[in-house]
Amino acid sequence: MTINTNTRAVEAQIDARIEARLEYWIEQLGRLCAQPSISAQRLGIDDCAALVATMLREEGYVAEVLPTGGSPIVYGDSGPREGAPTLLFYNHYDVQPPEPLELWNSPPFTLTRAGDHLYARGVSDDKGQLITRMAAAAAVRDVLGELPCRVKFFVEGEEEIGSPNIPPAIDAHKERFAADGCIWEFGSVDYTSRPTQTLGMRGLAYFELSAQTASQDCHSGLGGSLIANAAWRLVWALSTIKGVDERIRIPGFYDKAKPATARDLAYLAELPDQSEAFKASYGVAGFLKGMTSGTELRRAAVFEPTATINGLTSGYQGPGAKTVLPARASAKLDFRLVPDQSPEEIGPLLRAHLDAEGFPDVEVRYLAGVKPARTDPDHPFVQLSIHAAEDVYGKPASVEPLIGGSGPLHPFIHVLGLPVVTSGCGYPESRVHAPNENIRIPDFINGIRHSARILYRFASM
């Protein structure tokens, strides 16, 4: 993509406007962070949705609060622009609980500035990101006199609890949310200050497995030879799901898993090597299956589906010895899925597997799931975002064709048909979901600049 002189001149004006309005947008960020919005506890959700709608209206958008089965979606629309495409921002106004409170150095719901840093729950995930979008659109509008394309805001309130109502909401309102490109809720620089461009997320299927073998616990001396032990049933059942070679043993599980392409591997090969930092952070001597570093490690990290036991609980868990034979045992188990696996298909495969292995008594409950999804790296909108990032950050973007985590990406890509890119204000020490969540002001500015460039260039695509 060639950027002409006029574009460069306009973008310099936009950058100047962003600098000039910085304190205003930090104030707006403080206003938004001051409103708790904890989806896990449904605390402040409706008040925060109303605040986001108010803030969008103050910027000239027609804003609505759309009910769902859970937290409402705040939808903002700048209105039609003849002959121009539509850009959709996907963000969320809900946050993780702030606990443990004693580990915060400042009140979690008061934006606190210390040097170049801003601290608050949600300042990075995702209120800061939302503000960068609002600030970017405002700067472009201020310089041009009006928005050069239609802008829609899709701001949900259940991202932190798995976005259960987003796929049906999109299915039900395809026309309303129609657009030509989407900027996803997050974006960050890495440890080397390179911007990161994420193009896909793994899916998730989350289950609870449980065994109940008796109506009450039994003394192990009395029942050990006589009645079934729920903990043993669960352990034996789990041990059939994945082998020590890390291979998932559920028949059919891998059938729809697509391998990485040559292009994916090329992107992975260019990513910075973070293996030593990762090992140090988790105190591990090495990686699974003898992997060390490089493209193969990065491929395995995201292009292989996984089965993770998230928790185990049964019987006596206190100090010392209690000779109990537990009547009940349960495990949390998540599968990370790669395209084109689907969470809806994993449950029946798991059930059939346990039945075939002799564990019809082990109950399987589906708790949550999202589909994996990827944006085509060759889409012009993706290339636009990558080039805009290099302009803003002065370094080439790290392109991640897929990341290990999960989000409600699938309906945006596959129902609305959008190319989806990332942009934003995070950095590796943002402490997302943890105490002292923070961003750095220079990253906040660059996040606004990057989103503004995407918007401005996209309008003339």
Place this chain on the structure above:
Amino acid sequence: MTINTNTRAVEAQIDARIEARLEYWIEQLGRLCAQPSISAQRLGIDDCAALVATMLREEGYVAEVLPTGGSPIVYGDSGPREGAPTLLFYNHYDVQPPEPLELWNSPPFTLTRAGDHLYARGVSDDKGQLITRMAAAAAVRDVLGELPCRVKFFVEGEEEIGSPNIPPAIDAHKERFAADGCIWEFGSVDYTSRPTQTLGMRGLAYFELSAQTASQDCHSGLGGSLIANAAWRLVWALSTIKGVDERIRIPGFYDKAKPATARDLAYLAELPDQSEAFKASYGVAGFLKGMTSGTELRRAAVFEPTATINGLTSGYQGPGAKTVLPARASAKLDFRLVPDQSPEEIGPLLRAHLDAEGFPDVEVRYLAGVKPARTDPDHPFVQLSIHAAEDVYGKPASVEPLIGGSGPLHPFIHVLGLPVVTSGCGYPESRVHAPNENIRIPDFINGIRHSARILYRFASM
């Protein structure tokens, strides 16, 4: 054994004396139950030991409070009787914690009489049993003018936490505790009002297995393909210990396990069928390995060693979904052992097995253990107790060659060389270790009568 007319006449006098002194001994039981003595919390232990010593002195014994590494042993001795054998009573003054308090219908440390029932923590296990021994010896002494044999009381204070200090205390003081026969701490009638004679207990080896794979938990989307999961390591390791066929797979585990003898099987064949009551109590449709009832079920219940997972703990155990990859997981695991297995040998076998199966990373910690032990059913002292029981209860005793539970029987049988019998005041609804622990006064009287007959007949063996 033939009981002559004179013996019968003396025993009638002893019974009359027991009836006459009943209220006094219920008072003494109340005095003892009023003193809390919770070994798990070391609450009231020293005060209760002092009280037991006082009560023994009031009955004419030389009593000492012997320190151990934990709760002291109260030792009482009536002194030498020329030409007569020595009878040792093994009991314990410690009790289980009374919680949950809200389920008690009366204060747990106040002996409460309701009709024929006496309620208090410890009224059955084991303070009531201890009082039956004191009352029995007193009645025989009162009728004969003096005790007809030497009587020793060995009353420990850590039975409820596995008697860790008893084997070394006996090893260190073999002469002091020397005797010719022992009455064990418990005894009861069954649902059919038949007295039960127990001749052996399984041993126990209790372990904690744990895996630690990282210094902190990881996001499952980030680490699932990369780093070892403690919960998986633990599950895989446990699954190698016992198969779904209930066979323990540790090489050498069964080598020293002695099968039931023909004589054992004959005793088991005569025991009442309690399989339906057991199934109803635990809400199970059937028993392991398709067992239904009868001698084979009773044999398996006690003559087969077991491996029981007592508890599992790892990662997230709350409601809903949390996508965590746990750094740590642990399990409690007990083995019930049959003669001549030994807990000291199980740890090394388990360690070697886990190493051979590829789990050197799974840590094994030995928490507690006791050896299995059995009294020879043909010993004259055993036959004496069985016949005395039939005289008292008017029904033949149910002889259990081995029971599923465990206790510090081994050093009494194999270090002091004693034949050990049971006698006492329990019944199937005594609610031992549970709220509303209780005994019935007729059982209390019969327990005293049975112990008195054993003592009187034993003196002339």
